[in-house]
Amino acid sequence: MIDHAHDLESVRGATERLLTAAAAMNNASVTESSRLPGWSRGHVLAHLSRNADALVNVLHGRPMYPSADARDADIERDAPRPLDVQEADLRDSAARFQEAGAEPADWSRTVELRNGVTDSASRVPFRRWAEVELHHVDLGIGYELEDLPEQFTQREIDFLAERFRGHPGLPALLIEEDDGRRSPTGHHEEAALVVSGRRADLLGWLAGRRDGTLLRVHGGTLPSLPPL
Incomplete structure (x- = not known):
C-alpha cells in the first residue's frame, strides 16, 4: 500500500540533501554540463523547480503543464540564472509542493500527468521523490546511484x-x-x-x-x- 505521507517526508529529506549539495556549487559550475545530454546543471535545477509546480497543478486538478513547448521554454528561460536564484526557486517551489500535499484530499483519486498518463494521486509524492533523487545524481556533483536510499x-x-x-x-x-x-x-x-x-x-x-x-x-x- 502506498503511504503518501511517508513519501512526502521522503521528498522533504531528499530536497534538503539536494539543497545542501547545491550550496557547495558556484555560478560557474551551474553553467557546466550535467550528465543529461544537452542540459547544464542550471537546466536540471530549473526543471526540478518547474516540476514541483507542475505536480502542484496535478494535485489541484489542473493540467501539469500548459503545453510541451511551454514546459521546455520555462526550463530554457530559468536555466541561466545564478546559483542563489536557483536555490531560492528550488526551495520555494518545494515548499509549495509540500503545502499542496498537506491539504485534505482524496488520495485514491486518479490524476492526469503528462502525455495523457494517469495515476493514483497517492503516487504523486513518490514520483516527485524520484525526480529529486535521480536528478540529484544527474547534476554530477558527487551524489551517485549507490548513495540513493x-x-x-x-x-x-x-x-x-x-x-x-x-x-x-x-x-x-x-x-x-x-x-x-x-x-x-x-x-x-x-x-x-x-x-x-x-x-x-x-x-x-x-x-x-x-x-x-x-x-x-x-x-x-x-x-x-x-x-x-
Missing part, C-alpha cells in the same frame, strides 16, 4: 519494471536483484531473459542512467529499453 532504489526498480510491463517494444524479462528478488517486465509474463546485478546498476539501466554493461544477462543479450 535503499528503500527508494527498491521501489524505483519496481516502479520502472511495472512501467515497462506489457510494453510491445521490450521482450519478456525478469529483473533479478543481487538478493535474488525478481520482478517481471516486458511484453509477456513468461520471461526468457533474466537480467541480474547490483540494485544501483539495475536502476541505472532501467532509468537510462547506465548502459547495463555491468549487468548479467541469462538467455540472450541485453535489450534496448523503450524511452521513458
Whole structure:
C-alpha cells in the first residue's frame, strides 16, 4: 500500500540533501554540463523547480503543464540564472509542493500527468521523490546511484519494471536483484531473459542512467529499453 505521507517526508529529506549539495556549487559550475545530454546543471535545477509546480497543478486538478513547448521554454528561460536564484526557486517551489500535499484530499483519486498518463494521486509524492533523487545524481556533483536510499532504489526498480510491463517494444524479462528478488517486465509474463546485478546498476539501466554493461544477462543479450 502506498503511504503518501511517508513519501512526502521522503521528498522533504531528499530536497534538503539536494539543497545542501547545491550550496557547495558556484555560478560557474551551474553553467557546466550535467550528465543529461544537452542540459547544464542550471537546466536540471530549473526543471526540478518547474516540476514541483507542475505536480502542484496535478494535485489541484489542473493540467501539469500548459503545453510541451511551454514546459521546455520555462526550463530554457530559468536555466541561466545564478546559483542563489536557483536555490531560492528550488526551495520555494518545494515548499509549495509540500503545502499542496498537506491539504485534505482524496488520495485514491486518479490524476492526469503528462502525455495523457494517469495515476493514483497517492503516487504523486513518490514520483516527485524520484525526480529529486535521480536528478540529484544527474547534476554530477558527487551524489551517485549507490548513495540513493535503499528503500527508494527498491521501489524505483519496481516502479520502472511495472512501467515497462506489457510494453510491445521490450521482450519478456525478469529483473533479478543481487538478493535474488525478481520482478517481471516486458511484453509477456513468461520471461526468457533474466537480467541480474547490483540494485544501483539495475536502476541505472532501467532509468537510462547506465548502459547495463555491468549487468548479467541469462538467455540472450541485453535489450534496448523503450524511452521513458
